[in-house]
Every structure is written in structure tokens, then in C-alpha cells.
Amino acid sequence: MSAIPFALAQRGASKVSVSKPTLAQGAAANTQASQFPVTATIERPTGGMILWYNGDFNGVNGLANEENTSTGEDSHVYDDFLVTDSGGWDVTAVFSDNLENTNVTGATWEIRQGISAGNCGILIGSGMTMTPVVTPTGRSAFGFTEYQIEVTGLAVHLPFSAGLYWLNVTPIGDGTGRSFDSITSGANCVGTPCGNDQNAFFSSSGPPPFGPSCSPVPEDFSMGVIGSGSGGGTPTPTPTPSPTATATATATATPTATVTAPPRSTPIPRPRPTPAPRP
Numbered sequence: 111m112s113a114i115p116f117a118l119a120q121r122g123a124s125k126v127s128v129s130k131p132t133l134a135q136g137a138a139a140n141t142q143a144s145q146f147p148v149t150a151t152i153e154r155p156t157g158g159m160i161l162w163y164n165g166d167f168n169g170v171n172g173l174a175n176e177e178n179t180s181t182g183e184d185s186h187v188y189d190d191f192l193v194t195d196s197g198g199w200d201v202t203a204v205f206s207d208n209l210e211n212t213n214v215t216g217a218t219w220e221i222r223q224g225i226s227a228g229n230c231g232i233l234i235g236s237g238m239t240m241t242p243v244v245t246p247t248g249r250s251a252f253g254f255t256e257y258q259i260e261v262t263g264l265a266v267h268l269p270f271s272a273g274l275y276w277l278n279v280t281p282i283g284d285g286t287g288r289s290f291d292s293i294t295s296g297a298n299c300v301g302t303p304c305g306n307d308q309n310a311f312f313s314s315s316g317p318p319p320f321g322p323s324c325s326p327v328p329e330d331f332s333m334g335v336i337g338s339g340s341g342g343g344t345p346t347p348t349p350t351p352s353p354t355a356t357a358t359a360t361a362t363a364t365p366t367a368t369v370t371a372p373p374r375s376t377p378i379p380r381p382r383p384t385p386a387p388r389p
């Protein structure tokens with residue numbers, strides 16, 4: 111299935127109060143995006159470590175990720191990550207980077223496993239806040255400004271798993287404007303996958319083909335996980351056991367031969383002549 115373009119994501123074009131971005135505007139968008147730093151310093155209110163970050167907006171496109179905006183539809187983008195620390199991760203915050211012109215009044219989040227085409231998998235954790243941390247990233251495109259929407263104050267333990275987790279963080283608007291999760295090529299990514307596996311999914315309250323079930327999207331989207339663990343999805347090194355010394359056999363000394371003196375022969379007495387008698 112081809113990616114859902116930024117323009118096609120705005121299916122309710124007649125309801126949109128802003129000019130409609132099109133794919134033909136890609137070159138202009140790249141020019142506009144290049145006026146901003148590729149990397150923006152984002153303060154982390156939680157003070158946690160970035161365990162996974164899929165990468166910065168690449169200036170190319172985005173996909174509807176919004177609740178209570180001008181379309182009247184709820185749309186959610188999910189992208190995958192791995193927990194590679196053997197002790198798991200303790201998640202304290204999650205975030206997504208979105209190109210938007212709505213006024214953010216809240217945010218929802220979900221972490222799932224087992225997502226496949228037409229199946230949104232198993233819900234691991236979810237929630238909603240009316241006080242997300244909204245931070246401009248310093249990037250923009252298509253006439254939209256990119257904001258990082260961060261949900262803090264979480265206490266979610268994700269066990270180590272060979273299977274993938276999927277994250278979604280959706281801004282809640284004020285009934286106006288739009289919000290689109292930024293597409294990334296993995297610049298400044300952290301963890302695994304690193305903005306390079308094109309294994310995202312899209313779910314919408316709108317009609318098929320994109321709603322209501324999860325539809326595969328061969329793109330990567332800017333979002334991440336904050337908390338504690340080994341950090342950056344780096345597995346804890348397995349210590350290499352110290353080699354056990356092999357005992358060297360001790361040579362047994364060869365006994366020194368004792369020299370035995372040969373027995374002395376018993377001397378044989380010499381016969382002495384008997385003297386002749388005198389007359």
C-alpha cells in the first residue's frame with residue numbers, strides 16, 4: 111500500500127479553514143523548512159532520558175494525527191519501537207512532533223503491541239491529559255508550524271520484549287485547524303528502529319480505506335519515548351566471563367641415581383716358602 115499523502119490526509123478539504131497543501135508544494139516546503147535548524151533544542155520538563163526517538167521532520171510530508179479539529183474526524187498515527195533493555199523501560203513521558211495550526215487543548219496517548227493490517231493489536235497503556243507540554247521545534251512547512259506535544263507524568267513499565275511496541279500521541283484541538291504527524295527520515299534518531307523501517311499504521315474514525323481499522327503506512331513518523339532504562343534502546347552489555355586459568359601440570363623431578371660402589375675383593379694371602387731346617 112502506498113503512503114497516505116499529506117494532501118490526501120485532508121479528506122475533509124471543504125471543512126478546512128486554511129489553504130490546502132498539495133504534493134506539488136513539496137519543493138517550496140523544503141525551501142521553507144531549510145530556513146529553520148534541522149535540529150532544535152527541546153527542553154525536557156520530565157528530565158528523563160530519551161529512550162527512543164524516531165527522528166526529526168524531513169520537510170517532505172505529514173499524516174493526519176488529530177482529535178477535535180476542523181475535519182470532525184479522529185485520526186491516529188502509530189509507529190513502532192523496541193524495548194531492548196533486559197530490565198525493561200520505565201516510561202515517564204511520550205511525545206510526537208506535529209505540523210499544526212489548531213489550538214492544542216489536550217492530548218491522548220496509546221502504546222500497543224501486535225498491530226497488523228486491519229488489526230490495531232493489544233492496548234498496553236493509554237491516557238488523556240488536558241495539560242500537555244506544547245513546544246515549538248523551530249521547524250515549519252506547508253504553512254504549518256511544527257510543535258512537540260508531550261504527555262508527562264506517566265508511570266508505565268514496558269517489559270523487555272522481542273516483539274514491537276507501537277506509540278501514538280495525538281493532539282486534541284479546539285475544533286479548528288488541522289494537525290499532522292511529521293514524517294522523518296531518521297535524522298538525530300535514538301534507539302531502535304531508528305526512523306528507517308517504514309512500519310507505521312494509521313487509524314481514523316472516518317470511512318474506509320483508512321478507517322476505522324489500522325492501515326499500514328510505509329513511512330516513519332516523528333515521535334518518542336522518555337524515561338529510564340539502559341537508554342536509547344541500547345541493550346545492557348553482557349559481561350564477558352573472565353577466562354579460567356588452566357592448571358599447568360607440575361613436572362615430577364626424576365630421582366637422581368645413587369652410585370653404588372663396587373664391592374672390594376677379599377685379598378688372597380700369598381704363600382710364603384717354608385725355610386729349610388738348619389743342620
